[in-house]
Amino acid sequence: MSATAAPLAMQRRGRRRVRWLRSPSGRLGLLLCAIVLLVAFVGPLFAPHTPTEVITRAYAPHGHAGLALGSDYLGRDVVSRVLWGGRSLIIMPLLATLVAYVIGGVLALIATVVGGWLGELLMRGFDVLLVFPGLLLALLLVTALGKSLTTAFIAIVLLQIPAVARIFYSAAIEVTNRGYVEAAVARGERLSHLLTREILPNIAGTIAADFGPRLIASVFLIAALGFLGFGAEAPDANWALMITENRSGITINGYAVFVPVAAIAMLTIGVSLVSDAIARSIGTADDEAIG
Amino acid sequence: MSAIEATTALPADVSDVRLALTSGHAVVDRAELTVRRGEIVGLVGESGSGKTTLALSMLGFTRRGVHIDGGSIKISGRELTTEPERELRRLRGRFVSYVAQDPGTALNPGMRIGAQLREILAVHFPDRDPAVEVPRALERVSLPTTAAFQRRFPHQLSGGQQQRVVIAMAVIGSPPFIVLDEPTTGLDVVTQARILEEISRLRVELGVAMLYVSHDLAVVGQIADRVAVMYAGTVVEEGPTLEVLARPRHPYTRALVNAIPDHAEPRRLVGLPGVALGVVDRPPGCPFAPRCPQRTDACGEMPPIEQVGDRHELRCFHWRTTPSLSWESPATTQRAEREERALLSVESLTAGHGNGPIVAHEVSFEVGRGESVALVGESGSGKTTIARCIAGLHPATGGRILLDGAPLAHGRKRPRDARRRMQIVFQNPYDSLNPRQRIGASIDRPAVLLRGFSAAQARAETERILELVRLPKRLLDRYPRELSGGERQRVAIARALVAAPELLICDEITSALDVSVQAAVVELLAQLRVELGLSLLFISHDLGVVAAVCDRVLVLDRGHVCEQGDVAKVLHEPEAEYTRTLLGSVARLPQRT
Numbered sequence: 105m106s107a108t109a110a111p112l113a114m115q116r117r118g119r120r121r122v123r124w125l126r127s128p129s130g131r132l133g134l135l136l137c138a139i140v141l142l143v144a145f146v147g148p149l150f151a152p153h154t155p156t157e158v159i160t161r162a163y164a165p166h167g168h169a170g171l172a173l174g175s176d177y178l179g180r181d182v183v184s185r186v187l188w189g190g191r192s193l194i195i196m197p198l199l200a201t202l203v204a205y206v207i208g209g210v211l212a213l214i215a216t217v218v219g220g221w222l223g224e225l226l227m228r229g230f231d232v233l234l235v236f237p238g239l240l241l242a243l244l245l246v247t248a249l250g251k252s253l254t255t256a257f258i259a260i261v262l263l264q265i266p267a268v269a270r271i272f273y274s275a276a277i278e279v280t281n282r283g284y285v286e287a288a289v290a291r292g293e294r295l296s297h298l299l300t301r302e303i304l305p306n307i308a309g310t311i312a313a314d315f316g317p318r319l320i321a322s323v324f325l326i327a328a329l330g331f332l333g334f335g336a337e338a339p340d341a342n343w344a345l346m347i348t349e350n351r352s353g354i355t356i357n358g359y360a361v362f363v364p365v366a367a368i369a370m371l372t373i374g375v376s377l378v379s380d381a382i383a384r385s386i387g388t389a390d391d392e393a394i395g
Numbered sequence: 396m397s398a399i400e401a402t403t404a405l406p407a408d409v410s411d412v413r414l415a416l417t418s419g420h421a422v423v424d425r426a427e428l429t430v431r432r433g434e435i436v437g438l439v440g441e442s443g444s445g446k447t448t449l450a451l452s453m454l455g456f457t458r459r460g461v462h463i464d465g466g467s468i469k470i471s472g473r474e475l476t477t478e479p480e481r482e483l484r485r486l487r488g489r490f491v492s493y494v495a496q497d498p499g500t501a502l503n504p505g506m507r508i509g510a511q512l513r514e515i516l517a518v519h520f521p522d523r524d525p526a527v528e529v530p531r532a533l534e535r536v537s538l539p540t541t542a543a544f545q546r547r548f549p550h551q552l553s554g555g556q557q558q559r560v561v562i563a564m565a566v567i568g569s570p571p572f573i574v575l576d577e578p579t580t581g582l583d584v585v586t587q588a589r590i591l592e593e594i595s596r597l598r599v600e601l602g603v604a605m606l607y608v609s610h611d612l613a614v615v616g617q618i619a620d621r622v623a624v625m626y627a628g629t630v631v632e633e634g635p636t637l638e639v640l641a642r643p644r645h646p647y648t649r650a651l652v653n654a655i656p657d658h659a660e661p662r663r664l665v666g667l668p669g670v671a672l673g674v675v676d677r678p679p680g681c682p683f684a685p686r687c688p689q690r691t692d693a694c695g696e697m698p699p700i701e702q703v704g705d706r707h708e709l710r711c712f713h714w715r716t717t718p719s720l721s722w723e724s725p726a727t728t729q730r731a732e733r734e735e736r737a738l739l740s741v742e743s744l745t746a747g748h749g750n751g752p753i754v755a756h757e758v759s760f761e762v763g764r765g766e767s768v769a770l771v772g773e774s775g776s777g778k779t780t781i782a783r784c785i786a787g788l789h790p791a792t793g794g795r796i797l798l799d800g801a802p803l804a805h806g807r808k809r810p811r812d813a814r815r816r817m818q819i820v821f822q823n824p825y826d827s828l829n830p831r832q833r834i835g836a837s838i839d840r841p842a843v844l845l846r847g848f849s850a851a852q853a854r855a856e857t858e859r860i861l862e863l864v865r866l867p868k869r870l871l872d873r874y875p876r877e878l879s880g881g882e883r884q885r886v887a888i889a890r891a892l893v894a895a896p897e898l899l900i901c902d903e904i905t906s907a908l909d910v911s912v913q914a915a916v917v918e919l920l921a922q923l924r925v926e927l928g929l930s931l932l933f934i935s936h937d938l939g940v941v942a943a944v945c946d947r948v949l950v951l952d953r954g955h956v957c958e959q960g961d962v963a964k965v966l967h968e969p970e971a972e973y974t975r976t977l978l979g980s981v982a983r984l985p986q987r988t
Contacts, residue, residue, distance in 0.1 A: 291894070305829075
């Protein structure tokens with residue numbers, strides 16, 4: 105069927121990069137992500153009040169004193185705190201995930217290509233780390249190193265490295281047995297050439313598809329740490345912190361809890377819809393290539 | 396329908412069938428095919444010809460995205476195109492059954508084989524006694540009938556035994572018609588020969604009609620009474636096997652027969668010009684016209700079916716002018732006088748997989764300058780491992796490999812010049828090119844790395860080599876997925892040649908290709924040997940190709956060299972018992988008279 109696939113592939117080459125956008129779920133995911141990102145990054149410009157300013161009594165209902173979503177447990181404006189509270193919750197997991205990708209990816213690729221006892225040692229070590237429940241390990245680290253945003257950041261990076269390495273390793277192992285990698289080995293290419301030219305471009309799709317779930321896991325971890333009081337510190341505005349701060353007043357002014365919950369949920373659903381759509385489009389592109 | 400009618404009706408009768416994609420393009424168009432009682436009809440064609448799609452439609456089945464778009468498919472008188480799925484399911488197993496290509500995936504790995512056979516009885520013949528029927532079905536395919544054997548799982552059987560179980564499942568309901576889809580393709584030649592015997596015997600014993608789908612004309616020539624040749628979705632010629640293969644009337648059939656290698660009568664293989672067109676690019680008239688040497692303006696329309704003999708028909712306006720088959724001897728290369736020192740010497744090479752089994756035992760041989768040496772053996776004979784050791788991709792556990800008298804280390808430790816002088820081309824053209832690199836970049840690289848060329852020099856060299864392997868320059872900016880299998884294999888050869896090697900290691904380089912494409916690649920290798928004075932180490936399981944390409948041959952049996960010598964001598968007067976078995980099992984075209 106190769107002859108069949110060739111002209112089709114040619115026609116579709118130009119459109120390949122944005123193909124995932126053609127699926128309705130991919131578009132919905134992008135919309136959700138865009139809303140949350142807008143609120144988190146542009147929102148602070150439109151905040152009616154300073155997020156830390158006490159305006160009225162605690163848990164004032166919506167509409168009271170001109171506050172659209174009421175006030176929180178200290179009488180601060182919920183709208184302003186929601187608009188200010190997304191940035192740290194998005195930026196930190198994003199950075200932590202990226203750092204984990206660089207470290208975990210490089211280690212896994214080295215393990216793949218060098219192989220032997222070094223590769224085994226690295227990957228088995230990561231397997232041991234994967235056995236521990238993530239939150240437990242994070243709490244252990246935060247307790248040991250003192251509670252601060254930096255510690256939470258380090259905890260996430262350390263937790264994500266083994267998972268990232270697993271994905272890189274299994275994707276790369278499959279590629280290293282391919283003829284083009286063997287041809288490169290046989291002509292004596294350097295390690296750096298093998299990694300950057302022969303292997304990495306061919307696993308990029310798989311890796312990209314996995315980025316979404318990784319990012320969500322990081323957001324959840326930081327939110328969980330925040331909820332337990334180990335991440336962001338009061339009086340900072342932070343969605344995770346808002347949930348824990350205001351949970352006792354959930355029956356009086358539910359907005360103070362439900363709006364940040366909804367924001368985190370929208371981000372999570374949006375990111376997973378987008379990464380699923382990307383993964384699917386990579387799958388079909390590979391099918392075409394195989395023909 | 397009464398029982399009498401069912402027995403008098405043809406087991407399979409397909410007329411004017413069109414199978415189309417959801418886009419409306421036809422995968423199979425205007426196909427006609429009948430199979431009579433007790434008859435084996437071979438359905439041959441190259442990849443993309445629609446043979447499997449047509450064969451599956453005779454079970455009332457179409458793959459996702461394909462539907463039956465007209466025509467009639469009658470199995471024992473029942474019209475499948477109008478039956479609902481429920482009724483089709485009842486018919487399959489009773490009136491028609493199916494033997495799939497890969498028994499490894501056709502059998503349920505989690506079910507004992509006895510249970511899989513009983514399942515068919517339970518679904519279709521609940522009144523029959525499994526204690527009688529299951530042993531009888533196993534006996535029919537020469538398998539043990541014991542309870543212990545029935546309790547085995549598929550993974551406890553060899554590939555040949557697995558395929559026998561699948562055939563037993565197909566015959567257990569004694570259907571009048573069986574569709575066999577490349578049933579021996581994954582098996583080695585000796586097992587293939589036994590399965591073919593089994594199928595012929597079953598046909599005689601049970602009087603069952605069969606459709607035997609295959610890309611291998613030689614196998615079909617051995618087993619089939621009649622043969623139907625498909626090209627681009629249409630049956631272009633159908634007739635008695637001996638007549639069609641000895642005196643093909645359709646230009647495509649002729650080209651196909653001309654491309655088949657034969658070890659007993661080595662011949663120059665002639666490839667087909669051009670490439671097979673994809674489903675969406677097929678021309679409106681005769682589908683073969685763009686590649687046909689006999690085409691005229693009349694071919695812009697689909698030729699009607701013409702009778703050219705007793706039950707021999709075809710679709711071609713110009714069949715009367717099709718020349719008879721003519722063989723040429725393979726291009727003989729002037730073998731240089733044996734020099735003192737061989738280009739490559741392998742001395743008592745021993746290699747295994749880790750701590751596992753040893754796959755090559757003390758293998759020794761030499762390849763002289765300009766010489767072409769074949770390593771021949773079945774799967775598991777160690778031939779690929781030996782090639783990989785020589786290429787530096789697999790560590791040897793013992794022995795030496797010498798290039799021009801200098802011993803070679805393993806892999807990366809080899810000096811650059813040694814890596815340049817020896818190049819390897821792999822079996823599978825679909826994974827030997829980096830999918831993310833343009834063809835030009837893939838070919839340039841060895842010139843830069845191994846010959847120290849600048850980017851511009853490398854590109855000039857690449858363009859020169861492309862011409863040598865007969866590929867157009869416009870491919871330089873393409874990606875591998877835009878190329879056909881034959882084109883990709885030429886690119887892989889070009890990538891090896893750009894290093895200016897003295898020895899080319901070819902690891903089963905034609906086994907993933909269609910016969911017409913294989914012929915073109917073999918032709919190319921013969922020309923390259925003459926033009927460049929290349930030495931070849933040619934790894935293959937196909938003795939016919941070896942006879943066309945090589946001067947000397949080594950026969951490997953489970954890691955041991957059991958015989959070596961000149962190709963003509965080994966293939967005509969084999970000394971080792973194993974070589975004789977191997978040669979006796981190879982399917983060949985029926986002899987010309």
